[in-house]
Amino acid sequence: MRPAENIEKLIKNINIETNAKTDKTVLGDVVEAFEKSKKTKSAITQPSTWRIIMKSRITKLAVAAAIIITVILGLKITGGPDIASVTWGEVIEKVEQIPALTFDMVTDISYPENKTLSIQSENYVAGDYGTKSSLYTNGELFVVKYRLPNKNLAYIIRPKDKTYVRMDLSDEQAAKGQDIDDPRTWLKMILSGDYTKLGHTSIDGIKVEGIECDKSEIAGEGTVMRLWVDVETNLPVRIEVEGQKMEAGEKRPHKFVMKNFQWYVEFDKSIFEPNIPDDYTMIEVPNRQEINPQSKASSDEDATEKEMAKEAAKALFQACTEEDWDEVSKFLPTTKINQRLKNVLGGLETIFIGEPFKSNKFSGWCVPYEIKFKSGNTQRHTLELRKDKLTNRYIVLGGF
Numbered sequence: 001m002r003p004a005e006n007i008e009k010l011i012k013n014i015n016i017e018t019n020a021k022t023d024k025t026v027l028g029d030v031v032e033a034f035e036k037s038k039k040t041k042s043a044i045t046q047p048s049t050w051r052i053i054m055k056s057r058i059t060k061l062a063v064a065a066a067i068i069i070t071v072i073l074g075l076k077i078t079g080g081p082d083i084a085s086v087t088w089g090e091v092i093e094k095v096e097q098i099p100a101l102t103f104d105m106v107t108d109i110s111y112p113e114n115k116t117l118s119i120q121s122e123n124y125v126a127g128d129y130g131t132k133s134s135l136y137t138n139g140e141l142f143v144v145k146y147r148l149p150n151k152n153l154a155y156i157i158r159p160k161d162k163t164y165v166r167m168d169l170s171d172e173q174a175a176k177g178q179d180i181d182d183p184r185t186w187l188k189m190i191l192s193g194d195y196t197k198l199g200h201t202s203i204d205g206i207k208v209e210g211i212e213c214d215k216s217e218i219a220g221e222g223t224v225m226r227l228w229v230d231v232e233t234n235l236p237v238r239i240e241v242e243g244q245k246m247e248a249g250e251k252r253p254h255k256f257v258m259k260n261f262q263w264y265v266e267f268d269k270s271i272f273e274p275n276i277p278d279d280y281t282m283i284e285v286p287n288r289q290e291i292n293p294q295s296k297a298s299s300d301e302d303a304t305e306k307e308m309a310k311e312a313a314k315a316l317f318q319a320c321t322e323e324d325w326d327e328v329s330k331f332l333p334t335t336k337i338n339q340r341l342k343n344v345l346g347g348l349e350t351i352f353i354g355e356p357f358k359s360n361k362f363s364g365w366c367v368p369y370e371i372k373f374k375s376g377n378t379q380r381h382t383l384e385l386r387k388d389k390l391t392n393r394y395i396v397l398g399g400f
Helices: 003-012 020-039 049-055 057-078 088-095 171-181 183-190 300-321 325-331 339-345
Strands: 101-111 115-126 130-137 140-148 153-158 163-168 196-203 206-214 224-230 236-247 250-262 281-285 349-353 357-359 362-372 378-387 394-398
Touching: 088 183, 183 224, 183 236, 183 250, 196 224, 206 236, 300 325, 300 349, 300 362, 300 378, 300 394, 325 394
Parallel strands: 163 281
Antiparallel strands: 101 115, 101 250, 115 130, 130 140, 140 153, 153 163, 196 206, 206 224, 224 236, 236 250, 349 362, 357 362, 362 378, 378 394
């Protein structure tokens, strides 16, 4: 192929990827060379240099190529800046100044045989007013949760069962729970250490930049967190958390995606009023705090109740072993005994049940235990039991 044809092909197929820094460097070199050439006079007079140069077809094409490249570089530099980048140090500072926000969250829990439980939620977060989360599966509302730190109360409402739990919270519990429900807590966790940049992409038509980090030391082995932030506003667009989480004695893959953030919202205070219908049954749960195993039964009455609590724990585990779900539900009145839970609890083996003890900060009995599931996994924990005034039998408030 002739040299002229080579240059023609170069021009036709030219495809230059540049960035602002490179473009400015190249253009600067060209300008510098041009300025030097003006100062340097040739020893031979050449009045027709341009006419002689342009007579050559090869030279014409070479000049054309140079002009095209110069135009491309010029457009790159003067036509607008590169894609904006996130100022990561300002993200937390900016969102902490926002008093109220809303967001959606999707929680996917993986089970054997490629089965996945997907839970969608709509969430409000508004400082001292509290948080509200409405949870759905298959488009059906099944739980509404309120955490009201200004009242030191929390509610779990189950519309389908027409039941609800009311929990008194200490100041510490109210504050801690508020942090967990607020996506800004996750932002701080992600930005608190080293992270890997994921580059730019688009989410729902928004140009974003992302980072990824390993948070195994904080949230459990294999936990990876990702954050995608709007490059124009420096506000988060999506937060993703993937890892393993214990559920009914087994570690299962969990993925949380927070999205559809509305960072500046006005809200009606009535959003944080539970307004529970009169025909709902209330189960009031006392304050649950750190257990103190040093507390002991101090009277004959306590000794009797202690034995009853231990027998209740035995009866619960025995009902699970025998798959007597009606009996199990009597011990777990606020828990929906679905097929998934039956598959986990059915046929479990009781390894030991320890001596019940009382906590100074818990109005019930604490019963240590260890059980083994059909999967082979074991669970060692402490049941929290309290006598229900309506049924006069012990029910489980936690630890199972």
